[in-house]
Amino acid sequence: MTASRNFVVLAALTLAAAGPLVGAPSGELPDAWKENTSRKTVPSPDLPKSPPALPTPIPSGDPVTDEMARLGDDNFRVREEATKKLWGMGAGIVPRLQQALKSPDPEIVKRANFLLRRIDFDITPDTPSEITDLVDRYSRAPQDQRMRLIYDLRQRRAWLQILKLYARETDPAVRLQIRPAVEGAAVFAAREAIVAGKMARARSLLELNPGDSQGLLALADFHRVEGTLKAELAKGQPPAGVGRTLWELALYRVSGDMPMARAAANAAKEENIVASCAVLEGDPLPWLEASEGAEGPAALRDIYRNLAEKRWRGNILTSQDMEVFEPYERGGDDGSRWMAANCLFLLGQPQAAETILSKVSPITAFRYYDSMERLPDAFRVLGLDPKRPDFASWIARNFASLGEDADQPEDKQAELIAVASFLERRGMKKELAVYDPLLVKLADNDPDTFLRFLGQLVVPLNRADDGKATTLAKRAAIAFAKDDAGRWNDVITHLFSETTSVDEWWEWLGKLDPKAPPAARLDGLFALFRIESDSGHQRDRWLKLAWADIASQPKEPTDESKEASQQKIRLMTGLSTDANDLQTGLRAWEMVSNVEEDPDETNMGYLWFLSAAGRWDKCADLWLKIANQQPGRADFHAYTAAAMRRAGRNSEATAQDAWVEKLVLADPATCVLVGQGYAYGGDFNRANQWWERAYMVALPGSDVWKLALQLNATIALERGDWSRAAAFYEIIALYENGYESLQNVAPGVKLRIRMTADYCRAFNRLKTDRQSAIALLQQCHRTLGPDGALADYFFPGLRKEGLIEQHDAWFEESWQALTGIIKAYPDCENTRNTAAWLAARAVRRLDEAAAIEDAALASSPDQAAYLDTRAEIQFARKDRKGAMEWSAKALSVSPLLGVGNPLNLDLRRQTERFRNAPFPVP
Numbered sequence: 001m002t003a004s005r006n007f008v009v010l011a012a013l014t015l016a017a018a019g020p021l022v023g024a025p026s027g028e029l030p031d032a033w034k035e036n037t038s039r040k041t042v043p044s045p046d047l048p049k050s051p052p053a054l055p056t057p058i059p060s061g062d063p064v065t066d067e068m069a070r071l072g073d074d075n076f077r078v079r080e081e082a083t084k085k086l087w088g089m090g091a092g093i094v095p096r097l098q099q100a101l102k103s104p105d106p107e108i109v110k111r112a113n114f115l116l117r118r119i120d121f122d123i124t125p126d127t128p129s130e131i132t133d134l135v136d137r138y139s140r141a142p143q144d145q146r147m148r149l150i151y152d153l154r155q156r157r158a159w160l161q162i163l164k165l166y167a168r169e170t171d172p173a174v175r176l177q178i179r180p181a182v183e184g185a186a187v188f189a190a191r192e193a194i195v196a197g198k199m200a201r202a203r204s205l206l207e208l209n210p211g212d213s214q215g216l217l218a219l220a221d222f223h224r225v226e227g228t229l230k231a232e233l234a235k236g237q238p239p240a241g242v243g244r245t246l247w248e249l250a251l252y253r254v255s256g257d258m259p260m261a262r263a264a265a266n267a268a269k270e271e272n273i274v275a276s277c278a279v280l281e282g283d284p285l286p287w288l289e290a291s292e293g294a295e296g297p298a299a300l301r302d303i304y305r306n307l308a309e310k311r312w313r314g315n316i317l318t319s320q321d322m323e324v325f326e327p328y329e330r331g332g333d334d335g336s337r338w339m340a341a342n343c344l345f346l347l348g349q350p351q352a353a354e355t356i357l358s359k360v361s362p363i364t365a366f367r368y369y370d371s372m373e374r375l376p377d378a379f380r381v382l383g384l385d386p387k388r389p390d391f392a393s394w395i396a397r398n399f400a401s402l403g404e405d406a407d408q409p410e411d412k413q414a415e416l417i418a419v420a421s422f423l424e425r426r427g428m429k430k431e432l433a434v435y436d437p438l439l440v441k442l443a444d445n446d447p448d449t450f451l452r453f454l455g456q457l458v459v460p461l462n463r464a465d466d467g468k469a470t471t472l473a474k475r476a477a478i479a480f481a482k483d484d485a486g487r488w489n490d491v492i493t494h495l496f497s498e499t500t501s502v503d504e505w506w507e508w509l510g511k512l513d514p515k516a517p518p519a520a521r522l523d524g525l526f527a528l529f530r531i532e533s534d535s536g537h538q539r540d541r542w543l544k545l546a547w548a549d550i551a552s553q554p555k556e557p558t559d560e561s562k563e564a565s566q567q568k569i570r571l572m573t574g575l576s577t578d579a580n581d582l583q584t585g586l587r588a589w590e591m592v593s594n595v596e597e598d599p600d601e602t603n604m605g606y607l608w609f610l611s612a613a614g615r616w617d618k619c620a621d622l623w624l625k626i627a628n629q630q631p632g633r634a635d636f637h638a639y640t641a642a643a644m645r646r647a648g649r650n651s652e653a654t655a656q657d658a659w660v661e662k663l664v665l666a667d668p669a670t671c672v673l674v675g676q677g678y679a680y681g682g683d684f685n686r687a688n689q690w691w692e693r694a695y696m697v698a699l700p701g702s703d704v705w706k707l708a709l710q711l712n713a714t715i716a717l718e719r720g721d722w723s724r725a726a727a728f729y730e731i732i733a734l735y736e737n738g739y740e741s742l743q744n745v746a747p748g749v750k751l752r753i754r755m756t757a758d759y760c761r762a763f764n765r766l767k768t769d770r771q772s773a774i775a776l777l778q779q780c781h782r783t784l785g786p787d788g789a790l791a792d793y794f795f796p797g798l799r800k801e802g803l804i805e806q807h808d809a810w811f812e813e814s815w816q817a818l819t820g821i822i823k824a825y826p827d828c829e830n831t832r833n834t835a836a837w838l839a840a841r842a843v844r845r846l847d848e849a850a851a852i853e854d855a856a857l858a859s860s861p862d863q864a865a866y867l868d869t870r871a872e873i874q875f876a877r878k879d880r881k882g883a884m885e886w887s888a889k890a891l892s893v894s895p896l897l898g899v900g901n902p903l904n905l906d907l908r909r910q911t912e913r914f915r916n917a918p919f920p921v922p
Contacts, residue, residue, distance in 0.1 A: 287731055312730060363414050474532075617647040695709065790814065833869050
């Protein structure tokens with residue numbers, strides 16, 4: 001499916017003279033003119049030898065008339081001065097210049113032509129010379145170079161010049177080629193005009209926009225903000241070159257009128273928009289039928305789509321349906337087998353998917369079973385006895401073959417790392433110790449392989465990752481490096497490959513405590529960057545030394561000592577971001593020179609920390625400065641408004657809201673960013689509205705549309721809008737089925753997506769087919785069992801729909817399974833957290849949940865997920881104050897800018913829920 005594309009180009013000034021003139025840098029006239037030091041009076045053969053009378057007599061002494069006459073003066077300097085003066089008068093003299101083109105004096109015609117072109121292209125004497133030069137070069141450039149010139153103009157934000165060049169381009173092939181670079185230019189230019197208060201100019205710029213769907217939406221949104229949208233609909237007259245149905249479609253989409261937008265899309269034969277609207281109405285079938293879904297073999301895409309449609313229509317998949325996957329169970333290329341497994345997980349057929357997954361990637365299957373708390377299956381897939389797994393023999397055997405298979409060394413290494421991570425997370429210290437002598441041997445025989453192995457054992461504390469075995473990594477590093485400075489440098493580089501400025505930190509720790517051996521400094525780095533839990537309080541010790549060093553400035557500091565101090569402060573700000581450390585971050589950022597006087601995008605970390613600390617008044621002041629520096633950024637105004645509202649400055653916030661509305665111009669990516677800005681201040685009502693708008697105006701199927709799809713799926717779950725949530729997750733599943741997500745998204749995540757779509761659909765079906773709905777809910781619970789994902793919305797949904805009997809029975813099944821695993825692996829913090837989270841969201845066994853979570857927090861007090869679970873328990877106990885206190889702790893150590901989750905929106909949503917939402921009903 002592709003959106004219909006129409007071109008909208010409104011007529012601008014028509015130049016009388018044919019062909020472009022060679023221009024000059026800004027504020028200057030063409031170099032060729034400067035050579036003419038005497039008046040050339042040879043008349044043009046095409047013009048009469050005596051000047052005609054002007055149509056309207058101009059009174060003597062009029063400055064325009066005087067300067068026009070001076071354009072033909074015999075003195076070169078007089079001509080130059082007159083040209084510059086007229087140029088500075090701007091667009092108001094265009095009619096006079098057009099009259100001057102009729103002059104018999106070729107010098108006047110030439111200069112009038114020059115000025116008309118400059119004014120037409122919005123080039124003033126103050127325009128940067130490189131922009132003027134690029135515009136002039138475009139007219140002379142060969143076809144294959146014009147795209148490059150347009151991109152160069154984009155780099156210089158020469159929006160109007162780009163639009164005018166596009167409007168003047170007569171070659172259809174060139175227009176098609178440069179159009180991608182032209183799209184969006186009108187919106188940027190219009191925003192600058194809006195900021196300057198020139199609304200009429202903004203509208204004229206938007207009318208110059210290439211008439212694709214996004215260009216029409218921007219113009220339609222301008223009408224919405226100006227209050228003329230209804231008048232445009234009533235008028236029924238679209239912009240020049242645009243069909244009426246497409247214009248009405250744009251107007252209805254920005255208005256948020258979904259039924260009318262869908263009707264207009266039908267009339268315009270925009271099937272992709274029709275299908276996108278249907279998803280909002282709880283019907284994913286039109287999109288499933290029309291879309292190819294994610295990247296991958298066409299046959300598998302078609303198989304998945306057809307079976308997904310069948311499931312949605314209420315039909316049960318039969319063994320005959322599943323026969324198409326049997327060839328992939330037997331063999332084939334790994335890519336196709338991976339995708340076949342994907343299809344099966346996303347169709348709710350985990351057993352068949354697991355069979356293929358175990359063959360194509362045993363280690364991925366191991367991780368999958370581990371994440372689902374199905375440990376006997378996890379052991380079995382690696383060839384271990386499910387009841388009495390012999391890890392020692394397995395580890396030794398795999399280490400022995402580590403360098404034997406040259407084609408698959410990374411697979412062997414990945415298996416060993418995954419098992420090491422499993423043993424450490426499950427608290428199996430004895431089994432983990434088997435690695436120690438084997439790593440020493442590997443380091444002696446193959447140091448490069450050893451170092452690569454070492455680096456994959458370490459990830460930050462608040463990141464979920466299978467490659468985490470930090471205590472093993474530290475022991476192996478110390479045994480390898482000993483007292484060799486060069487080896488220590490290699491170890492630090494590999495252990496902290498994702499950490500900024502680690503070399504500087506390593507050197508600084510050596511200066512902070514010269515007596516500390518390298519092993520102690522390594523402990524310090526692990527503690528400072530929160531790579532592992534800090535039971536020995538090493539972090540406090542090293543931070544105390546670092547702050548004391550920063551404070552020890554000479555009485556009369558030199559420029560060099562000031563710069564050295566600022567560099568140490570920058571190390572602290574970097575540390576605060578890498579380690580998710582609120583207190584260190586605030587203290588460090590407040591010492592950064594000019595951070596409050598001249599804030600900008602480079603010190604956003606300070607603003608995140610201020611918000612987490614609840615210092616909203618200062619947030620508002622700093623965001624206002626940033627928004628004033630870049631007034632065309634709608635999202636910066638949203639951040640400012642959110643902070644102001646939290647600071648109680650409501651009237652100021654409203655003024656910022658107005659700027660947001662004016663500047664978005666239906667750009668879907670901007671809508672998403674604006675939503676994030678409001679979410680920053682916990683204003684999820686406004687955030688949700690902007691994310692919903694992003695879905696409405698995004699090009700269906702585009703990346704930003706998919707992002708809006710996911711954001712709106714969460715909104716639907718939060719609201720208990722089961723129909724819409726089910727449809728959203730059905731489409732999310734479609735896009736998870738492809739090569740792009742084969743190994744980027746774990747199989748367990750794909751299965752959870754399917755189950756979420758299914759249980760939302762079951763909740764929605766309760767009123768019409770209660771028996772089958774409950775059967776589907778039971779299947780979802782049976783499939784995921786003790787998986788923590790059911791806690792989020794499944795158990796709250798059961799209570800909301802009045803299924804208390806099923807709720808309590810299924811909760812007990814999951815609870816008993818999890819507590820049984822805790823008994824078998826009492827040091828496994830993650831399972832403890834899962835059990836406590838399940839109890840909190842189910843509002844059952846809260847005292848036991850608190851005890852279980854406290855045990856996890858005792859060893860990992862800075863784990864954001866654990867702190868959030870503790871807050872959820874207090875909220876379930878109807879202790880709002882306690883929930884807020886625990887939530888504040890979670891936010892203070894949470895990742896600031898997580899991948900795909902800026903500002904840690906999940907925790908901010910939780911904090912706002914604890915602040916304002918009603919307590920959960922048991």
